[in-house]
Amino acid sequence: MNVPLLQVEQIGKIFHGIPVLTDVHLQLSAGSTMGIVGENGAGKSTLMNIIGGNLTPDSGRMQLAGDNYAPRTPRDAESAGVAFIHQELNLFPNLTIADNLFLTGYPRTTLSKFMLPRIDQRQLLLQSACLLELVGLSVSPKQRVETLSAGERQLVEIAKALQLKPRLIILDEPTTSLSFKERLRLFSLLDRLSNDGIAMLYISHALADVRRLCDAILVLRDGKVVGQGAVEEFNNDRLVSLMVGRESTQQFPQRSSQPSREIALQVENVSQPGTVKDITFSLRHGEVLGLSGLMGSGRTELARILFGLEPMSSGQIKLHGEHVSHLSVARRIEKGMAMLTESRRDDGLCMHASVESNMSLVVEPKFSRGPLGILSKARLAAELRQMKGKIQLDRNAQLKSPVQTLSGGNQQKVVLAKWLLNQPKLFILDEPTRGIDVGAKFEIYALIDQLAASGASILFISSELEELVGVCDRILVMRQGELKDELDRSEFDVDRIMHASLQANQENSA
Numbered sequence: 001m002n003v004p005l006l007q008v009e010q011i012g013k014i015f016h017g018i019p020v021l022t023d024v025h026l027q028l029s030a031g032s033t034m035g036i037v038g039e040n041g042a043g044k045s046t047l048m049n050i051i052g053g054n055l056t057p058d059s060g061r062m063q064l065a066g067d068n069y070a071p072r073t074p075r076d077a078e079s080a081g082v083a084f085i086h087q088e089l090n091l092f093p094n095l096t097i098a099d100n101l102f103l104t105g106y107p108r109t110t111l112s113k114f115m116l117p118r119i120d121q122r123q124l125l126l127q128s129a130c131l132l133e134l135v136g137l138s139v140s141p142k143q144r145v146e147t148l149s150a151g152e153r154q155l156v157e158i159a160k161a162l163q164l165k166p167r168l169i170i171l172d173e174p175t176t177s178l179s180f181k182e183r184l185r186l187f188s189l190l191d192r193l194s195n196d197g198i199a200m201l202y203i204s205h206a207l208a209d210v211r212r213l214c215d216a217i218l219v220l221r222d223g224k225v226v227g228q229g230a231v232e233e234f235n236n237d238r239l240v241s242l243m244v245g246r247e248s249t250q251q252f253p254q255r256s257s258q259p260s261r262e263i264a265l266q267v268e269n270v271s272q273p274g275t276v277k278d279i280t281f282s283l284r285h286g287e288v289l290g291l292s293g294l295m296g297s298g299r300t301e302l303a304r305i306l307f308g309l310e311p312m313s314s315g316q317i318k319l320h321g322e323h324v325s326h327l328s329v330a331r332r333i334e335k336g337m338a339m340l341t342e343s344r345r346d347d348g349l350c351m352h353a354s355v356e357s358n359m360s361l362v363v364e365p366k367f368s369r370g371p372l373g374i375l376s377k378a379r380l381a382a383e384l385r386q387m388k389g390k391i392q393l394d395r396n397a398q399l400k401s402p403v404q405t406l407s408g409g410n411q412q413k414v415v416l417a418k419w420l421l422n423q424p425k426l427f428i429l430d431e432p433t434r435g436i437d438v439g440a441k442f443e444i445y446a447l448i449d450q451l452a453a454s455g456a457s458i459l460f461i462s463s464e465l466e467e468l469v470g471v472c473d474r475i476l477v478m479r480q481g482e483l484k485d486e487l488d489r490s491e492f493d494v495d496r497i498m499h500a501s502l503q504a505n506q507e508n509s510a
């Protein structure tokens with residue numbers, strides 16, 4: 001009889017009295033890859049945390065290759081052959097790659113029986129080099145992790161997992177911060193691991209990726225399994241309707257307004273050596289302007305310069321005709337600028353603080369009155385409650401919950417809410433739908449449309465061309481720090497945008 005590699009039966013998990021997983025079952029055969037899909041807060045990461053030994057279930061049982069499997073710690077899971085690559089990477093940036101790879105068990109040497117064992121530096125470097133070769137990363141193991149790109153760090157995480165000689169690897173949204181090329185590289189590595197007989201559980205909101213990589217799919221909704229089977233049994237419509245619990249709707253809302261002729265933001269010849277060169281464009285009131293380009297093309301750097309987070313060596317930035325280039329970030333916020341950064345963990349959120357304190361971070365001064373600046377708590381609380389509904393925050397999340405107990409996608413919504421409360425006039429959005437499920441993406445597009453209709457201007461940075469084409473009035477394309485193309489809505493063409501963003505790479509490799 002063929003024993004499945006992993007058998008999960010009737011798993012339940014309750015957080016503070018609220019069931020987050022109910023009666024979850026899954027069966028994974030050796031060497032196969034299963035995609036785990038579901039809306040934000042559906043319980044995907046929680047389930048993986050149970051399988052990976054980070055959490056213990058409140059009910060149910062698991063078996064690994066026919067043996068009882070009840071890991072109490074990640075170490076237990078690892079020694080049973082289960083490795084976990086988390087939604088937010090877990091590397092130490094200031095340590096070397098080799099140190100990161102072997103932190104939990106360095107190769108040791110004993111020089112003589114009277115001396116304590118020491119780290120075997122030669123073996124450490126040798127074994128690290130082998131692991132790096134296995135994942136196709138040609139860098140020195142002595143290099144610090146902070147010098148690596150997001151994609152390279154992801155490969156180091158996988159190398160770290162492979163060091164454990166796993167039978168099963170869990171990957172929680174591994175592609176969210178990868179460029180197009182890095183993603184393809186990751187996929188060919190995962191194909192290779194799969195051919196070598198390693199099983200995988202793969203969480204992603206990118207359904208096309210799940211189709212490309214997986215042979216089976218498990219759909220979770222509100223902590224329950226609502227679909228499980230071979231990938232061929234699910235077409236996209238069926239998947240989405242299982243995930244959201246209703247027939248799938250359209251992907252993008254209709255734009256409800258036209259941009260005005262009046263210019264809100266004027267950017268003239270902005271340059272900063274090494275990042276952006278001679279950038280000139282304008283953004284009108286009520287306009288949604290897309291900024292496309294590959295990772296590393298300078299999109300994020302430009303956004304950070306506009307918001308005042310990075311310096312510029314020359315050029316002008318005018319907001320409503322007024323020079324703002326010399327202003328601090330705080331003054332720019334007062335002038336109505338807002339920016340959603342691409343990494344919520346580093347500069348978007350205080351993870352230990354509550355949802356409400358994170359949401360009120362920017363807007364609090366507006367709710368303070370009189371010379372003493374007394375905070376009108378009741379008015380603020382009313383706004384916060386309303387906003388919680390508007391962004392459709394997880395039903396389980398309370399305003400008092402610490403942000404770190406929210407699912408990844410819901411954390412992103414909190415950052416968005418923080419800025420929306422301030423009613424920004426110019427909103428820079430850097431990858432706002434990263435880690436957000438299909439249903440909630442639609443809500444964010446609708447919010448962008450409402451903002452534009454109320455006269456605000458939006459600079460929308462995204463790696464997903466389809467969403468730029470679906471939402472924007474105009475799209476700019478960046479390549480190697482320069483603006484290379486500009487398309488009006490009537491000219492939108494995914495191939496043309498791809499071509500404009502990619503040419504540099506071809507030039508590079510030529």
Ligand SMILES: Nc1ncnc2c1ncn2[C@@H]1O[C@H](COP(=O)(O)OP(=O)(O)OP(=O)(O)O)[C@@H](O)[C@H]1O
Nearest residue numbers: 015040041042043044045046396405406407408409
């Ligand atoms: N430590 C915790 N304490 C309280 N609630 C929690 C905790 N961890 C997760 N939750 C809740 O459990 C539910 C499921 O969260 P989980 O992170 O598993 O979702 P997810 O499917 O991974 O979503 P996403 O796609 O947004 O990452 C959410 O309602 C979340 O708020």
Ligand SMILES: [Mg+2]
Nearest residue numbers: 044045407408
């Ligand atoms: Mg998650």
